[in-house]
Amino acid sequence: MKKAKARSDRIDWLHALPMLLVHLSLPLAFWTGAGWNEAIVCVALYVVRMFFLTAGYHRYFAHRAYKLGRPMQFLMAVGGTTAAQKGVLWWAAHHRDHHLYSDTERDIHSPTKGFWWSHMVWFLCGKHKETKFDRIRDFAVYPELRWLNRWWIVPPALLGVVCWLFGGWSMLLVGFLLSTVLLWHGTFTINSLSHVWGSRRFDTQTDDSRNNPVLALITLGEGWHNNHHHVQTSARQGFYWWEIDVSYYAIKVLSWLRLAKDVMTPTAKQLARHRLKKGTHDFGKEAARRLRNARKAAGRYYDEKKQDLVQAVDSARRAAEEMVQPAAERSGSDAS
Ligand SMILES: [Zn+2]
Numbered sequence: 299m300k301k302a303k304a305r306s307d308r309i310d311w312l313h314a315l316p317m318l319l320v321h322l323s324l325p326l327a328f329w330t331g332a333g334w335n336e337a338i339v340c341v342a343l344y345v346v347r348m349f350f351l352t353a354g355y356h357r358y359f360a361h362r363a364y365k366l367g368r369p370m371q372f373l374m375a376v377g378g379t380t381a382a383q384k385g386v387l388w389w390a391a392h393h394r395d396h397h398l399y400s401d402t403e404r405d406i407h408s409p410t411k412g413f414w415w416s417h418m419v420w421f422l423c424g425k426h427k428e429t430k431f432d433r434i435r436d437f438a439v440y441p442e443l444r445w446l447n448r449w450w451i452v453p454p455a456l457l458g459v460v461c462w463l464f465g466g467w468s469m470l471l472v473g474f475l476l477s478t479v480l481l482w483h484g485t486f487t488i489n490s491l492s493h494v495w496g497s498r499r500f501d502t503q504t505d506d507s508r509n510n511p512v513l514a515l516i517t518l519g520e521g522w523h524n525n526h527h528h529v530q531t532s533a534r535q536g537f538y539w540w541e542i543d544v545s546y547y548a549i550k551v552l553s554w555l556r557l558a559k560d561v562m563t564p565t566a567k568q569l570a571r572h573r574l575k576k577g578t579h580d581f582g583k584e585a586a587r588r589l590r591n592a593r594k595a596a597g598r599y600y601d602e603k604k605q606d607l608v609q610a611v612d613s614a615r616r617a618a619e620e621m622v623q624p625a626a627e628r629s630g631s632d633a634s
């Protein structure tokens with residue numbers, strides 16, 4: 299039993315092979331060459347698919363931060379699925395799990411288990427392959443979403459074929475595959491770096507989430523991760539005008555077009571709650587735990603050394619007494 303569990307923690311190489319091959323195929327672009335068309339498609343596919351992931355997979359399906367009609371809901375799911383990050387129900391259910399157990403032993407991708415684990419190993423191992431339907435019952439009732447979740451490979455495969463038909467191998471490699479790889483790692487930074495690198499505005503108490511403007515730029519707003527952990531149901535993650543949150547602006551446009559409604563934003567009360575005072579340095583739960591452990595280890599080291607010193611002084615004193623005693627006895631016998 300224990301052995302089986304340990305095995306499921308390891309990378310399932312057959313499962314990881316397609317992803318590995320996509321990475322390895324990228325240098326072929328040096329042979330095919332690429333121009334402006336490929337570069338523009340690469341950037342466009344990155345931005346558009348990042349929007350579907352952040353606004354759709356994350357803020358809509360995982361957190362229900364706003365409402366969509368059924369056709370728009372399906373469109374959002376299809377758009378997110380083209381990013382080749384597995385099915386919408388699989389993704390959203392695992393993300394809900396992350397919020398339930400953030401940075402504890404049960405967190406599926408906490409960086410406390412190492413950078414690579416949180417970045418990508420967690421989903422390449424056997425352990426988290428299946429969709430946790432009990433976490434996503436609300437959306438699992440839609441048969442079209444269950445179908446898409448099962449056949450998630452279809453939309454990215456079709457997109458790849460379309461790129462190849464219109465622009466040949468260079469378009470497939472740079473326009474489609476390179477943007478997909480960048481999209482993978484851009485998204486994965488939220489699970490890895492966003493719990494390690496950045497500042498904390500809110501004492502989220504149970505996790506190490508951080509706000510990071512660089513990560514927010516490359517993920518269209520997801521880098522305001524400490525804000526997000528603080529108010530998880532908010533469609534807006536950059537809480538102030540200077541916190542750029544492109545996905546939120548796009549959701550806002552959808553609401554003006556009446557395609558999205560009930561767009562949730564943080565209340566004044568939520569913005570004031572658990573706020574870290576100016577000048578307070580909050581290094582997060584993991585850093586505090588390490589500091590506590592370092593203090594304990596330093597205390598143990600001090601006690602051990604103190605004990606050694608006491609013993610050394612004691613034995614030196616005994617040795618001195620042993621040296622003095624015979625001398626005293628000798629001088630006593632001389633006097634008599
Ligand atoms: Zn998180």
Ligand SMILES: [Zn+2]
Nearest residue numbers: 360393397526
């Ligand atoms: Zn979330």
